Amino acid sequence: xxxxxxxxxxxxxxxxxxxxxxxxxxxxxxxxxxxxxxxxxxxxxxxxxxxxxxxxxxxxxxxxxxxxxxxxxxx
Amino acid sequence: xxxxxxxxxxxxxxxxxxxxxxxxxxxxxxxxxxxxxxxxxxxxxxxxxxxxxxxxxxxxxxxxxxxxxxxxxxxxxxxxxxxxxxxxxxxxxxxxxxxxxxxxxxxxxxxxxxxxxxxxxxxxxxxxxxxxxxxxxxxxxxxxxxxxxxxxxxxxxxxxxxxxxxxxxxxxxxxxxxxxxxxxxxxxxxxxxxxxxxxxxxxxxxxxxxxxxxxxxxxxxxxxxxxxxxxxxxxxxxxxxxxxxxxxxxxxxxxxxxxxxxxxxxxxxxxxxxxxxxxxxxxxxxxxxxxxxxxxxxxxxxxxxxxxxxxxxxxxxxxxxxxxxxxxxxxxxxxxxxxxxxxxxxxxxxxxxxxxxxxx
Amino acid sequence: xxxxxxxxxxxxxxxxxxxxxxxxxxxxxxxxxxxxxxxxxxxxxxxxxxxxxxxxxxxxxxxxxxxxxxxxxxxxxxxxxxxxxxxxxxxxxxxxxxxxxxxxxxxxxxxxxxxxxxxxxxxxxxxxxxxxxxxxxxxxxxxxxxxxxxxxxxxxxxxxxxxxxxxxxxxxxxxxxxxxxxxxxxxxxxxxxxxxxxxxxxxxxxxxxxxxxxxxxxxxxxxxxxxxxxxxxxxxxxxxxxxxxxxxxxxxxxxxxxxxxxxxxxxxxxxxxxxxxxxxxxxxxxxxxxxxxxxxxxxxxxxxxxxxxxxxxxxxxxxxxxxxxxxxxxxxxxxxxxx
Numbered sequence: 001x002x003x004x005x006x007x008x009x010x011x012x013x014x015x016x017x018x019x020x021x022x023x024x025x026x027x028x029x030x031x032x033x034x035x036x037x038x039x040x041x042x043x044x045x046x047x048x049x050x051x052x053x054x055x056x057x058x059x060x061x062x063x064x065x066x067x068x069x070x071x072x073x074x075x
Numbered sequence: 076x077x078x079x080x081x082x083x084x085x086x087x088x089x090x091x092x093x094x095x096x097x098x099x100x101x102x103x104x105x106x107x108x109x110x111x112x113x114x115x116x117x118x119x120x121x122x123x124x125x126x127x128x129x130x131x132x133x134x135x136x137x138x139x140x141x142x143x144x145x146x147x148x149x150x151x152x153x154x155x156x157x158x159x160x161x162x163x164x165x166x167x168x169x170x171x172x173x174x175x176x177x178x179x180x181x182x183x184x185x186x187x188x189x190x191x192x193x194x195x196x197x198x199x200x201x202x203x204x205x206x207x208x209x210x211x212x213x214x215x216x217x218x219x220x221x222x223x224x225x226x227x228x229x230x231x232x233x234x235x236x237x238x239x240x241x242x243x244x245x246x247x248x249x250x251x252x253x254x255x256x257x258x259x260x261x262x263x264x265x266x267x268x269x270x271x272x273x274x275x276x277x278x279x280x281x282x283x284x285x286x287x288x289x290x291x292x293x294x295x296x297x298x299x300x301x302x303x304x305x306x307x308x309x310x311x312x313x314x315x316x317x318x319x320x321x322x323x324x325x326x327x328x329x330x331x332x333x334x335x336x337x338x339x340x341x342x343x344x345x346x347x348x349x350x351x352x353x354x355x356x357x358x359x360x361x362x363x364x365x366x367x368x369x370x371x372x373x374x375x376x377x378x379x380x381x382x383x384x385x386x387x388x389x390x391x392x393x394x395x396x397x398x399x400x401x402x403x404x405x406x407x408x409x410x411x412x413x414x415x416x417x418x419x420x421x422x423x424x425x426x427x428x429x430x431x432x433x434x435x
Numbered sequence: 436x437x438x439x440x441x442x443x444x445x446x447x448x449x450x451x452x453x454x455x456x457x458x459x460x461x462x463x464x465x466x467x468x469x470x471x472x473x474x475x476x477x478x479x480x481x482x483x484x485x486x487x488x489x490x491x492x493x494x495x496x497x498x499x500x501x502x503x504x505x506x507x508x509x510x511x512x513x514x515x516x517x518x519x520x521x522x523x524x525x526x527x528x529x530x531x532x533x534x535x536x537x538x539x540x541x542x543x544x545x546x547x548x549x550x551x552x553x554x555x556x557x558x559x560x561x562x563x564x565x566x567x568x569x570x571x572x573x574x575x576x577x578x579x580x581x582x583x584x585x586x587x588x589x590x591x592x593x594x595x596x597x598x599x600x601x602x603x604x605x606x607x608x609x610x611x612x613x614x615x616x617x618x619x620x621x622x623x624x625x626x627x628x629x630x631x632x633x634x635x636x637x638x639x640x641x642x643x644x645x646x647x648x649x650x651x652x653x654x655x656x657x658x659x660x661x662x663x664x665x666x667x668x669x670x671x672x673x674x675x676x677x678x679x680x681x682x683x684x685x686x687x688x689x690x691x692x693x694x695x696x697x698x699x700x701x702x703x704x705x706x707x708x709x710x711x712x713x714x715x716x717x718x719x720x721x722x723x724x725x726x727x728x729x730x731x732x733x734x735x736x737x738x739x740x741x742x743x744x745x746x747x748x749x750x751x752x753x754x755x756x757x758x759x760x761x762x763x764x765x766x767x768x769x770x771x772x773x774x
Contacts, residue, residue: 003111003699003773004217004268006078022076023614023691024629029194030226032333035234041078043271043324044697046164046214046773047141047192048221051271051330053078058323068304069090076689076696088756110774120758135595139774165770182441191625191698191771218773234472296756412763423699424774433760 004045006053009038019044078323082295083155088124091300096126099307104130104259106396108250109266109293110424112138113419117433119296129303133429134394135249136266138213138242139166139422141348142396144382146242147172150211152379153370155238161187162196162202163211173382195226200229200237209370212241217268217358219243220333225338226361226368238370241360244346247277248357252348254285258395262288262306264299266322272337274329275319282317293321340365349418350391390417393426400430407431445767449660449706452767474594475656476520478586485591487522489513490581498541499577500611500621502633503708505578506545510552510560511637511708512659513582519655519711520638521590521646527553529563530579535570545576556637558582590646596654596714599677602740603653604720606713608641608727609634609735610686611663617706618692625771627697629690636709641730648726651719658710664703664762666712667750671742678750680740680762698771703752703762705769714742 007019007028017036019028021044029048030036042049107113113133116122122131135141151172154161161177168177168189170382181187186206193210199210212222222239229237246269254262265278270291278289288309292302302320309315319325337359346358361369387405392398400406400419410416412428419425445452462471469477472668476487493509494522503511510527517524529549533542547655553560570740592598617633638657646652658666663685671678687695687702695702715723720738 003697004271006076007697008077013095018628020693021696022629022689024627024690024697026625026627026694026697027119027192029192029224030222032330032336034332042452043268045268046218046221047194048224050217050220050268050323050333051326054323054326058078061298061301061320061323064300065082065084065087065091068094068301069087071090071094076692079696083755085755118758118760119754119756120760123758124756137774164774165772166774168770169767178443178445179441182443189770214773376698412765422774423772431761432763 004043004050006041007044009036009040009042012036012038019049019050079295082293082297084297087297088300091297091304092124095129095300095304095307098281098311099126099129102128103261103304103307103310104132104135104297105226105262105264105306106132106260107264108134108136108246110140110422111268112264112266112292112299113137113426114424114429115294115296115299117429119299120433121296121299125303129284129307133393133426134396135348135350135394136214136308137419137424137426138244139170140390140418140425141244141350142170142213142242142418143347143349144172145379147177147377148238148382149376150177151175151180152376153374154180154187154330156374159186159207159209161185161209162190162199163187164213166422167191167211167213169415170418171415174199193222197229197234197237200234204236207234208237210237210239212239212243215244215246215266215269216272216337219341220272220330220337223336226340227336229368230365235330238368238373239361240370241358243341243350243359244357245343245359247281248349248354249348250281252351252354253395254281254287256395258397260287260396261310262290262315264302264306265289265291267291267293267324270321270325270329272330272333274327275317275325279317282315286315289317289323290361291319291325293324302341314427343374350394378422388417390419390427393419400427403427443767447769449665450765450767453623454764463506472595474520474536475516476522476584476594478520478591478594485586485588487517487586488526488581489516489522489583490579491516492577494574494577495618496574497618497621498545499615501631501632503635504545504548505576506549507552508635508708509578509580510549510558511635513580514556514558514637514639515657515711517582517584518642519594519657520586521593521642521652521655522584522586523643524556524558524582524584526559526637527580528578529560529584531563531565532573532577533565533567534573534575535567537575538733542576549588556639592768593652593655598653599674599676599714599742601742601744602717603714604717604738605678605740605742606715606720606723606727606736606738607658608711608733610688611658611707611710612687612691612695612702612705614708615662616634616691619694621770627694629694631688631690631694634707634709636732638711638732640711641727642711644730645723645726649719649722650711651716652723653716654714656712657708658712660706661765662702662706663710663712664701665764667738667763668764670714671748671750673748675747677743677746677748678740679743680750680752682752682754684737684739686735686737702768705764
């Protein structure tokens, strides 16, 4: 499981947000997360935002992966 | 697309594979327990890219696959009662019960509606106060918080025509059952999205008590390969650990708000898993406060006998990683996505469906 | 099993169940060689030339969607079935089944749209029929169009792909899955939004230009219900060749991809209404691409794969990281899922 998609919050009204992925938009319920802001990226599952994506950690993972890439190229 | 495409960067794949091949000496078997991982591993063709000493097993990670036929039979019984609207995720609609499917019941005139969110079912309950709206709840810890919110809202709004038929389950008891069954594995690829809710700590007992490494993985090819690299490293160094690869989504505490609402609405119960039978404390049912919303409480299922499982269908052994779909006599010829016999073939994330679709 | 004596929605989805119904019921009883060739247009011998003849019914809901309406669809659908068979579409019939209470203004819009589309591709609507049924006995409006076109002898195998050989290239005239997702947005059932416009378009100008300029077109089919995947898997089923396509070469607009991700849809199986899949001799592929690139319905052309000797009867998609995946026909329509 499960189909959870990273999508960007583009507007918020109360407990409901409109989120976007590649220009497509859909509603997301915000009951399960705190302090959602427009511009945040969330994981969307069955119509709910289930977690905020930590952009710092995301960048760190990419950095680690690229480091493995560089090490792999060394003779 | 942000947070998807960067992790599908093909230039990162070769170095990861090289690193794995460099350190991997022992024969190892890693099990994933998440339908999303089952599908991703097959879709990206990972088994053909990894060295032969690393084997990936698919475990009971697909909520549709582990749900027994009795649940479908009960849902169909509810669908046949006049005045009921059955609301469900699309995944269940073609799952075979003993003698029918929800799709066929719909063709027969039953009011069965596919919803995107459980809140859509609640909206229907408000729109049709004269009808009984029943939501079919399947899913692990990823989905149950959303359903918990829905039931809590139903109570807040004093709805009397909404109920939940729950087949929700939790992961750790099944992961332990795999070990107790004596199935030999060297580590777990832990479910990424379940863990965004629960956090990592629930796997610590598996590491401590059974000496099995647990790495929580994302779903893109670089995520999975990095996870496998981490597990191989643990095995080769003899140091099983609990680690998070999917750090961008899995926080040390998980999602506290989601866990709180789950605890507010659900309690654990013994539950029946296809392939395992009863696993104690592995299911989620509505607790005393929310029992009035339990479809099992106010609909009569006496006429719905517990069915026998199809003897030729080996979904159970496949779910335990004991056999592969190719070893099933029904696979492809009698059981395929167009004509599924077992749930592992119906669900797009089922091991048999993924194997059929992606084994190329 | 309950329901075996009933028509399911999936029987109309263009997937395997649809095909089974067509073969086991309609082909069986109407039985003749022309019909069971199962090409997009029936190719009937007439003195001198061949006559291509096709029919299709349109029940799309909603009637109006970004990029088109049921009327435009009804003309394009039938024109394209003729065009991809290698024929020059000439004449259409139009049958209307209208629900009591349907707004005349809406009907006028749809009829004007049909007229505009027919004019734009040089076909005439020469005969028709109208029925009105009681409220509730049809869903607003259903349209049937039948069409005839002239087919040169040299093109008569294009619909069946008789001459396909390993090494032939597989070409599509643009990105996929727009139509299905545009209709989904327009339905507004799931509150999904996005800048997606249906690719609904008449392709006879494009196919005509290509057939006039070059030989070596071995096969054409429009990728409607069931999507690109269905065309590819039907093409090589029970044949002595296989097909290989590259994930990287198949273009999908970001908006379309986003909606597919939300619901777990595979874009390869989503309907198109302006896409033709061609199998072309390798030495002719270059000129086909050039013509497409300078045509408004072909500028996003892509060579997505080729016909191969290995794995006969199977279509394999190569993923970006070198894995492979078998493309098979779906049983029925795709449903929004959480797993």
